[in-house]
Amino acid sequence: MGNPAKQPTSGSDPAAPLESPALLLAPALRGLLANFTEALIVVNADWRIIYSNPAAATLYRQTSDCLMGTIPWEHWPAAARDEIQRQHRRAVKDRTPVELQKSLGDGFKEWLELRAFCCDAGIVAYYRDITVQKKVPEIHNRLAAIVESSDDAIISKDLDGIIQSWNRGAERIFGYKANEIIGKHISTIAPPESVDEISGILRRIARGERVEHYETKRKTKDGKILTVSLTVSPVRDASGTIVGASKVARDITERKVQEEALRAANAALTRSNADLQQFAYSASHDLQEPLRMVSTYGDLLKKRFGGKLGPSGDEYIGYTIQGALRMERLLKDLRGYMQATTMGEAPAGEIDAGGVLDKALANLEAAIVESGASITRTALPRIRIHEFQLQQLFQNLIGNSIRYRSQEPPRIHISAELRGQEWLFSVQDNGIGIDTQYKEHIFGIFQRLHGAAEYPGTGMGLAICQRLIERAGGRIWVDSELGQGSTFFFTVPYRES
Amino acid sequence: MDSSYTISHIVLAEDNPADVGLVREALREHNVHCELRVISDGEEALAFIDSLDMDANLPCPDLLLLDLYLPKRDGGEILTHLRASERCGRMPVIVLSSSGWQRDQQMVEKNDAIHYFLKPISLEQFMDLGRIVKEVISHGQSC
Numbered sequence: 224m225g226n227p228a229k230q231p232t233s234g235s236d237p238a239a240p241l242e243s244p245a246l247l248l249a250p251a252l253r254g255l256l257a258n259f260t261e262a263l264i265v266v267n268a269d270w271r272i273i274y275s276n277p278a279a280a281t282l283y284r285q286t287s288d289c290l291m292g293t294i295p296w297e298h299w300p301a302a303a304r305d306e307i308q309r310q311h312r313r314a315v316k317d318r319t320p321v322e323l324q325k326s327l328g329d330g331f332k333e334w335l336e337l338r339a340f341c342c343d344a345g346i347v348a349y350y351r352d353i354t355v356q357k358k359v360p361e362i363h364n365r366l367a368a369i370v371e372s373s374d375d376a377i378i379s380k381d382l383d384g385i386i387q388s389w390n391r392g393a394e395r396i397f398g399y400k401a402n403e404i405i406g407k408h409i410s411t412i413a414p415p416e417s418v419d420e421i422s423g424i425l426r427r428i429a430r431g432e433r434v435e436h437y438e439t440k441r442k443t444k445d446g447k448i449l450t451v452s453l454t455v456s457p458v459r460d461a462s463g464t465i466v467g468a469s470k471v472a473r474d475i476t477e478r479k480v481q482e483e484a485l486r487a488a489n490a491a492l493t494r495s496n497a498d499l500q501q502f503a504y505s506a507s508h509d510l511q512e513p514l515r516m517v518s519t520y521g522d523l524l525k526k527r528f529g530g531k532l533g534p535s536g537d538e539y540i541g542y543t544i545q546g547a548l549r550m551e552r553l554l555k556d557l558r559g560y561m562q563a564t565t566m567g568e569a570p571a572g573e574i575d576a577g578g579v580l581d582k583a584l585a586n587l588e589a590a591i592v593e594s595g596a597s598i599t600r601t602a603l604p605r606i607r608i609h610e611f612q613l614q615q616l617f618q619n620l621i622g623n624s625i626r627y628r629s630q631e632p633p634r635i636h637i638s639a640e641l642r643g644q645e646w647l648f649s650v651q652d653n654g655i656g657i658d659t660q661y662k663e664h665i666f667g668i669f670q671r672l673h674g675a676a677e678y679p680g681t682g683m684g685l686a687i688c689q690r691l692i693e694r695a696g697g698r699i700w701v702d703s704e705l706g707q708g709s710t711f712f713f714t715v716p717y718r719e720s
Numbered sequence: 721m722d723s724s725y726t727i728s729h730i731v732l733a734e735d736n737p738a739d740v741g742l743v744r745e746a747l748r749e750h751n752v753h754c755e756l757r758v759i760s761d762g763e764e765a766l767a768f769i770d771s772l773d774m775d776a777n778l779p780c781p782d783l784l785l786l787d788l789y790l791p792k793r794d795g796g797e798i799l800t801h802l803r804a805s806e807r808c809g810r811m812p813v814i815v816l817s818s819s820g821w822q823r824d825q826q827m828v829e830k831n832d833a834i835h836y837f838l839k840p841i842s843l844e845q846f847m848d849l850g851r852i853v854k855e856v857i858s859h860g861q862s863c
Contacts, residue, residue, distance in 0.1 A: 512818055515841050516738045522843030523745065551841050 263349040270294045270311070273345060282325070282335075282350060295348070299325070314339040315346055322353065334358075376451075376472040379458060382429055384409040384421060387467060396451075396474050398444030409470075414442040428457045428468040441472065450476045504561050507554045514554070518547035549681075553669070556683035560668060563615075563690035570695075574610050576603035576648075580637060583617035590625045596633035603639050606646055606715045612691045617650070619684040620711050624652035626678055629706075645697065645717050651710040657703040665701070688713070728754040728857050729781040731768070733798065734816065735760045735790055739839065742846050743785060750850030752857070757781070762793025769801050772808045780808040782857050787816045803832070812856050814849075 256263060262279035264272050275283070275290045283290055283298050296307040310321045314337050324332045334357040339348035370377050376393035380386050386409055389401040397404075397412050404411065410418050417440050424434055434455040441451045451472045458467045521544040529537060580603060584591065591598065598621070606613075617637070624635045636651045657665060657672070664670055666689045671682035685699075692699045696716045703709035730747075734740050740758055747754060759765050765786075772778055784802065788795030795815065803809050814835040834856055840846050 511841075512736075515818065515839060516736075518841045519742055519843045519846055520738065523742075526843065547841070 261349050261351050263347065264290070264295065265345050265347050266295070267345045270346070279350070310337065311339065311348065314348070315341060322357075373471075376470075376474075378409075378470045378472065379467055380409050380470065381467040382425060382465065384425055386411075393472070396443070396449070396472065397441065412441050412443075414440050414448055417441070424453075424455055425468070428455060429465060431457055431465060433457070438475070449474050450479045500561060503557065507557045507561070511551075511554055514547055514550050518544060518551065521547060553681045553683070556681045556687065557668075559615075560683055560687050560690060563612075563687050563694065570607050570609045573605040573607050574613065575605050576613060576639065579610055579613045580617050583614045583621065586614075586618055587622055587625065590622065594625050594628060594633055596625050596628075596635060598635045598637070600636065601638040601640075603637070604641070604646055607718055608695045608715055612695055616688050616691055616713065619688050620650040623684060623711075624650060624654055624709070626680065627652075627654045627673075627709075629653060629655050629708075641717060642714075643717075645714040647712060647714055649710050649712045651708065653708040656705045656707045656709050657701060658705045659703070662701055662703070666699070728752070728783065729757070729779055730754045730783045730785060730853070730857075731757045731759060731781045732785040733759045733762075733765045733790055733795075734785070734787040736787070739787070739816070742843075743849065745843075746847045746850035747853060748850075749847045750854050752850055752854050754782075760790075762790040762795075762798060765790065765798045766793055766801055769798070769805055769808070773805050776807070781811060783853065784811055784813045785816060785853070786813055787818075789818070812859075814852065814856060816849075 256276045259276055260278055262282040263276045264279050265274040266272050271292050271294055272290050273292075275287050277287070280287045280290060285298070295311055296304045299307045307323060310323050313319070314321045318340060320336050320338045323335050323337055325335055326332050333352055333354040335350040336353045337348060337350050339346055341347075370390045373390060373392045374395075376396045377388075377390045378386060378393050379388045386405050386407055389399070389404050393404075394400055399412070410421055413421055420439060424437075427434055434453060437453045437455070439451060439453060441449050443449060452475050453470060453472050455468050455470045457465045458469050460466050521540055525537075525540050525544065529540070532540070577600075580600065584598065590596075621635055621637075625633050631653055634653045637649070638651075639646055639648045641647075661672055665672065666685045667682075668686040669682040670686070671680060673680075689699050692713045692715075697714040699711065699713040701709055701711050730752075732740060732743055734743065744756065747756070759768055772780060786795050786798060790798070799813065799815075802811060802813070805811075812834045814837055816837050816839055818839045835852055837849055837852065840848075
């Protein structure tokens with residue numbers, strides 16, 4: 224334990240040639256001062272400190288050693304020193320407590336009450352921290368302002384349910400003025416069917432429990448029934464005894480109505496989506512039947528009567544068969560699109576994108592060999608997606624790169640890199656490219672930029688890609704210019720396993 | 721014995737005359753010599769199966785070619801009814817489906833049909849039915 228009273232005996236400091244009766248303090252007194260929670264200093268006639276207790280050292284943020292011989296107001300900023308000096312002197316002269324502020328250096332000022340008097344030892348000054356007393360009214364006013372300006376109803380009641388306070392939010396929501404409802408029972412604002420729950424809430428509060436976001440009905444002064452969300456907390460007195468409850472009530476009637484409307488709209492949308500899916504799916508299958516008749520009997524006509532109907536006859540049969548085959552491809556892709564749209568279940572685990580690319584390339588082998596395409600790739604990650612989805616994506620995108628090739632043999636590069644929270648895949652080619660104005664258009668269903676004779680296709684490939692990748696939680700887009708090749712990008716969310 | 725010289729009894733349950741024509745074409749293409757009885761709705765198919773159980777003089781057909789979507793009764797019912805038949809419950813069946821819907825295939829798996837034939841869009845592939853019929857019939861006779 225430090226012993227500040229010994230300090231002056233060092234005596235070698237010329238700034239503090241101080242001998243004083245303070246040295247004569249009995250050990251008991253010294254002990255008392257050392258443990259005194261208020262800051263106490265003793266100064267000589269020149270206001271130089273000849274004794275400071277530990278609390279004073281703390282107040283001044285100095286060691287007792289350093290305080291010795293200094294003048295109290297030296298510890299205030301230069302601008303405040305004159306005023307602080309005046310107050311110290313006034314405290315002695317008028318024998319009256321004075322209030323002064325001391326900065327704690329972090330922007331927070333504490334309020335001190337200074338008392339000082341003369342005695343044989345010099346002047347004794349002590350400082351009492353009155354910050355709390357000074358702040359209470361301010362905090363009270365601030366809280367009151369918050370309560371008053373709240374849109375929510377903030378109400379307090381005692382344990383019998385008698386309303387004690389009623390803010391403006393409560394006036395607005397329930398229609399009662401504070402002076403007409405304070406003193407009344409809280410059940411005044413409960414509709415008959417909700418009255419019973421009040422005693423339950425009060426019992427829970429009495430046990431010290433909180434009731435949070437409790438949804439119930441309340442009644443306004445003019446009888447309107449509201450849906451409210453209540454949060455009720457116990458209010459304790461200074462000794463910690465529960466004396467009542469504070470209640471915050473939020474009017475969620477409007478929100479409830481909106482939620483219900485949203486739910487209904489969602490349900491209707493889901494229903495009509497399901498109907499539409501069902502319709503498209505059935506239609507694509509039902510259309511298949513007559514189409515099969517056209518196709519097979521077209522074939523049969525050709526088989527039986529080919530070359531016997533004259534050149535026009537053969538041509539017409541040819542168109543019939545071609546038309547049927549094209550329709551067949553369209554229906555098949557439409558079904559593929561439907562399937563991509565309805566695939567509901569999340570993938571169970573991660574798959575190796577490199578292995579899936581191998582499979583896609585194996586399916587495209589004929590086209591790759593025929594076009595002389597060279598295909599390169601970076602290392603591909605393991606990702607969370609359905610294998611058939613990724614394979615279909617690769618197949619459609621690489622298939623497009625081969626189909627829409629320029630005069631050059633196709634050069635196709637597949638890469639993947641981790642970008643933030645997702646894997647960014649790209650399929651880059653040196654093909655004919657896409658006019659920038661069609662960058663969005665190409666992802667629509669049955670959308671094509673070329674005639675069937677020029678480049679065959681149904682216009683469903685990229686639409687299917689988009690649905691597949693949306694199902695997997697990713698996005699797809701293209702970066703391309705006419706004649707400059709295309710790069711298709713798609714993302715797959717990255718999840719740490 | 722070469723089955724192509726034996727007259728087989730084949731029942732075709734199919735309501736679409738165009739498909740009946742294609743089946744005949746496929747059988748002809750693969751030289752399947754048979755007596756083809758065509759049944760064009762589900763009620764009739766059930767009645768036919770019942771008649772086989774009631775009259776022991778009627779020969780049990782060698783094969784049933786069954787379209788799954790017949791008027792009045794569906795293919796699943798007919799399959800179940802057939803498998804419950806005492807005399808002809810083990811008759812080979814080739815299910816003809818035009819949809820390729822998964823539930824069709826599941827129904828067929830449950831009922832232990834011999835073959836599932838998805839009616840193709842090209843004549844050439846349809847003709848393959850003749851080859852399959854031939855195989856099924858000769859397999860049945862060798863047992």
